[in-house]
Amino acid sequence: MPELPEVETVARGLQAAVAGRRILSVTLRKTDFIDDPAAIERELPGRHIVRIERFGKFMLLRLAERVSVPAPAPVAVESAPARVPARVSEALLVHLGMTGHLAPHLPEQPLAKHTHVTFTLDDGRELRYTDARRFGRMAYLAGPALNAELERFGADPLHISAQEFARRMHPSKARIKALLLDQRVLRGVGNIYADESLWTAKIHPAKIGRRLTATELEALRKELRKILLKAIELRGSSISDFVDAGGVPGDYQQHHKVYGRAGQACLRCGAKIKRILVAGRSSHFCPNCQPAPRGPHHLRPRRSKKTKRNRPNATSKR
């Protein structure tokens, strides 16, 4: 369930483990979660991984500029400025989706099931990406395309100011849960931390953004930040199979107050925690501490759907 704290945990692990390494070669297997597989095969071999950053739920593996043999200038023009190569920022974007893992391995370690990408590193190890459900995403992006991609996303919830938070949340007619999950508004919040922060701030998930008071908005911003920082400290929540880059699970799931506790007693007031669908996601809340907004349309029970699926194996673009 990689959300901001889990991705931060993995990014820190990778920063310690593989920053500075050079990629020697790339092996792709299933590629339907990769924007442009050929670009990865073409651009990554030979490149240094300068550092690993988190951007929302993405990891950015920043790549060093390609070492090019400087062609001697045929004519030295005395007044010409020194030829400075244009700095083009380049990165490999990795989104872990629901079940993605990116971690270094020794080459003799057997390939885990669903290993779709292997980067051979210059110290002999392999950086492997596995993702059973392939809800993740991988893309090589450079220059304007990289900037354009990053600009699609909203503010980092760890660093957003009170004013900016209110500016993004308050005018909206959307439900607060939908706003928290909308990566164009805030980048990095997913279902777990949305529910946890709404419970702590005592706000009903179906409340409309513009109906939140200034006090509620600020409580929400502060609680969200506090919860995310605590979760980072505990290396994330391991509720399915999340592990960090070293294979270690996180501990924050021990601290969940509402997520996954439907039917159990609210830890504040003892009322029974409910679960409803808001913005298409199961949302856990205390009906007593987080009173429903006015109107009958806020308390739909979760539907039980039945769907069928059939789909041949894909091995191309998205």
Place this chain on the structure above:
DNA sequence: CTCGATCCCTGGACGC
């Protein structure tokens, strides 16, 4: 603009 619905995908839980 915002909504729900639908799809993608697989492993795990559960009922029989």
Place this chain on the structure above:
DNA sequence: TGCGTCCAGGGATCGA
């Protein structure tokens, strides 16, 4: 033990 069904959810997309 095995099979069918449901469910998890981030994100894209589509029509209302």
